[in-house]
Amino acid sequence: MELDFKSEVFSRLGEIVKTGGLYEKRTGNNETYKNFIEQFPAEEIRNLTLDQYCMGKNSIQGNFCWWLERGLEKTLGRYSPGNARGHVLYKDKSGGIFTHRTLTHLGPEGALQYTMKLHSVIANADARSDYSWLDNADEIFSKANVEPLHIMGAGRKLRILAVYHPDDVIPISSSNHLGIFLEALGYPKNDIPKENQPFARMRLLTQYYEQAKQQFNAELTPFGFMEALYSEELGINPGNDAVKPRKDNDDDDVEEIVAVNRMPLNQILYGPPGTGKTYSTTNLAVKIADPEWYQEQSDEQDGIPSHSALKQRYDELVADNRIVFTTFHQSFSYEDFIEGIRASTEKDDNNIRYKVESGVFKRICTEADRSIKSGGAIGLATAPTIWKISIGRRHEVEMRQRYFNNGEARIGWNSTGDLTVDYEDRTDDEQAYWDQQKSKNRSTIRNFSERMKVGDVLLCLKDAETVQAIGIVTSDYWFDDAANRDDEVEYAHVRNVNWILRDINFHILPINGNRRLVQQTVYELDRISWDDLKVELKKQDYSLPTDDSIEPATLIDWPPTDRPHDTEKKPNYVFIIDEINRGNISRIFGELITLLEPGKRKGAEDARKVVLPYSKETFSVPENVYVIGTMNTADKSLAQLDLALRRRFSFKEMPPEPQLLEGVKVHGVDIGEMLSVINQRIEVLLDRDHLIGHSYFFPLLKMTSAKEREAGLTRIFEKQIIPLLQEYFFDDWERISWVLNDPAKPKTQRFILDGGERSLDKLFHTSIREQISERRFYVNGEALSQPDAYRGILVSTRNPIEAGATHEEATVDAES
Structure with missing residues (x-):
């Protein structure tokens, strides 16, 4: 196609390159x-x-x-x-x-x-x-x-x-940027070659360069043209948030991507139904949570990773609690989101207990806060839980030291038997012993055998305020059948542990909210994270080993300038809120809405924390938690959204993209063009918040035969498009018929017909009939399978088919 060089951007570019200098710089x-x-x-x-x-x-x-x-x-x-x-x-x-x-x-x-x-x-x-x-x-x-x-x-x-x-090729190395520049210079967006066609894009942009050289500056070079495109003066620079600032140390590997370095911590994808908002969260969440994997896949596939690969990685990250998905609704509350009191019973106990349980957002914040920059060398999990454990009674020093030397943590209650065996399969004596235990003991045993994970951290109690050893769990639970040997009773419930610090007197109160440790043998210290523990250990002049080869009993001096992981980032966590505008924001977020702000996050210069109403714990939002919301504008417009939420979120519009349906034709109708025309009519009659998304028609992309696509289009209109229009226009059938261009079509090809089984003349006396207008409408099922009913959506009202013109004569280009 012939290019148009009359755009305002191209004219401004011309004024820039006329100044010469940099724009005439010749690389050769x-x-x-x-x-x-x-x-x-x-x-x-x-x-x-x-x-x-x-x-x-x-x-x-x-x-x-x-x-x-x-x-x-x-x-x-x-x-x-x-x-x-x-x-x-x-x-x-x-x-x-x-x-x-x-x-x-x-x-x-x-x-x-x-x-x-x-x-x-x-x-x-x-x-x-x-x-x-x-x-x-x-x-x-x-x-x-x-x-x-x-x-x-x-x-x-x-x-x-x-x-x-x-001298012939513009030095731009991003296909995405080439596309952005083409569109800015006036090239029709729908005609721009696909992103996996960078050289076709370069050829088109080169035509703009050659025209600028001919029209504005005969000495203009490809390098100069590139400089003009990226200049602040022209104002169309796409930016490059996906790349780290360059490191000058040649001994380092080539810089890894940081696809999220400057991505908003809080963002909302908004748009009408069917524009792929929820679908897009898969891509975005994986890109944030695991940017290195995302970039590697992008490099291999020369573009965005395939959705199947993204979904597989997404599911893995969900399983690791790195991505959490929830949906807001009218009944969703603060108790679901942050914390609340819940009634519960233990497995083998019918007694009801009431305890404070964390909500979905508090759980991911706790997990993210516990996450570590790097701990593989000493066996830490990505987000280790910190456990208090008492090994033996106070006087059983020799036994405890033996377990430390053997790299073990053990607890008693041997008579329960092996807890990897189902309760029903244990002996009668073992079942009876278990049934006799109080709920606190059962909870302790389950903490050790079920809830504790490999990579978690154990703080072995010395007394209520002091820890004598710190270890990292290295094995799943196992039961020592030979615990009773040589007339010496050993504890039988075992975990293998790498005791990285021993024989210490570490005071726990400063990082445990000034609370003393209690007598329960094993329980989670949910106030403490690994980072908190490291900081406090340093304050008390204890140093952690950096390699698993270090002897457990040794204290290693860790030079401040030689800490290999201090500059690494914690892993990112992503919290997805689908339909965020359907929830009562004030009721759900409560006082925590302020803590979402980047400047108020934990670790920020103006970091804030609050005391939670139920648990009385202090709480803040970590800086490695990204919140992604989706918002259907047909439910509530952006203007109606809670102002406190709007101030704290960035917004990205996701409009319908009919061009994604390029080349899909049914009954000879270009589906992308048809959707575009329908949406233009809706915007005139209603607003842009109630358009129809392209994804409603995506099933047609997978259909191979014409017959299959025709049946598919009928189903889409019958089951989705017309019902959606009913909802949009509150059953104003006349306007729905305008959207589908029914007035321009013969009656048999109209999707919406008025009237009923009997005419108004037969239902009412003449004196009444004159006061009544027809208000009965129904969907014409026969039109749903007629090709001309769909072709007629694009027919101009200036050339209606019912006026006697043929379909070919009546059909006009979408631009007319």
Whole structure:
């Protein structure tokens, strides 16, 4: 199609580039660039060695990947591969060669040869002809004469072409940015090539460059055009929140992605029904919770990871309590969200007890607060629970020391038998012994055998205010059948434990709310997190080991400048609230609405905490908890949303995207175009909050035969679209018929018909009939299966079919 160069943005760009200077900078004349080309000419890059290619630990100065990413930044603009895997091979911190998993079977040398053959094809492509064939991976594999094992991401391919053709290719290495610039310059959004076609996008943007050069500045260069596009003055810079600030230390691996560094801690996706808000939370939640996995998948698939892979990772993160999903409704309360008093009974006890239970949001905040930056070296879980344990009676020092030396934690009640055996399968004596136990004892035993997990932390009691040992659980529960041996009674319920600190006198009151430890043998210390414990240990001059090879009884001096994990981030947690606008916000959040603010989060400069009304515990919201809400604007508009919530959340609109239905035709009707026209009518008759989302029609994408799609469209209209319009217009059938363009169609093709079994003339006397208008409407079931009923939705009222025109004559372009 012929491009239109009359947009306001293109005109402003012209005024910018007329100033010359930076915009006339020619990369090929730059000495730095010349040095690169002399070292790595396009025709010879197939023959690079691993040392010449690889960045990373102890890499040689001026290697190929360093030049692409850093050395050419001032002459060709910024390029980041996302993470180290974007380079396919690199030198890791151990000094070895990391190779992309799809090429590991080739070995490092073979993987390099494979990779450079692909690089060579792109570098030697003719940049002055149509190079959009580079979007086809099979074409590149064929020209490189290699098997289709792995293709670089779009950014890498764009960078290689621009590096070796700086006078012809605009140095932009993001397909997404290319699309944004095309749209800003006036190119029709629906006609922009897909994101996995970066070279087709580059070809189009190059036409704008060539026009700007001809119209505004004959000395304009591709580099200068790029600088103008990203300039603050033009104001269309897409930004780059997905990349970390660059580290200058070449000994480090290539920077990993931080897809969430500047993402809002609280955000709401809002839009009318069917726009994929809830569906999108899967992608967004995984991107936040596990950005490294997300980027690795994106690199491998040259774009957004497949939904099946995302959903699998999402389910894994849900199982790990890193993502929590809930839905607000009218009955949802503070007690469900934060904490409340609940009646409960133990498994084997019918007595009712009332206790304070945490709600869904408090639970994820507790889990996130307990999470640690890194603890794998000493066996910590991602979010370890802290337990108080008493091992033996006070005078049983020798027994306790034996358990410490053996790397064990044991408790008594041997006569219960093995608790991994179902109650019904235990002996009569074991069942009777269990039944005799008080509820507190049963709770203690269950804490040790069921609720305690590998990676949790044990604080072994010395007295009510002092801890004598700290250990990390390293095994599941097991029962020692030989506990009664040599006339010496041993405790039989066992957990293996790595006792990392022993023979200490650690005062617990400062981190336990000034509360003394109680006599119960095993219980959770829910006020204490691992980070709290580390800080207080340091205050009391105790240091933790950093490696599991350290002897348990040894106290290690931990130099402040040599702490390997201090700069790492805690893992992110995501709390998803579906239909957030359906809940009573004041009732659900209560006093905690203030704590959601980034500046009021735990660890922030203005951090705040509150005392909860039921448990009397202090509570704050950790900085690694991200809240994502979804909001259906048909239920409640943005303007009606609780003001306190609006001030604390960022909002992202998710409008209908008919272009996603591109190419889907039923009865010869373009479904995307039909949806667009229907929505335009709704917006005129009602508002933009009540549009119809594209996802209602997504089932048609999976249907292969015309007959199947026709039946599918009938079902969608009958079961979803018309009922939704009834809801929107409060059964104002006349307006519903206007939305479907029924007045422009013959009666038999109208979806909505008026009247009933008897006419008004037959139902009422003439004197009454004149005072009554027809208010009876019904859905015309026959029209739902008629092709012209759907074609007529796009028919112009200026050329109605019922006026005698054929369908072809009456149908007009959607733009008319």
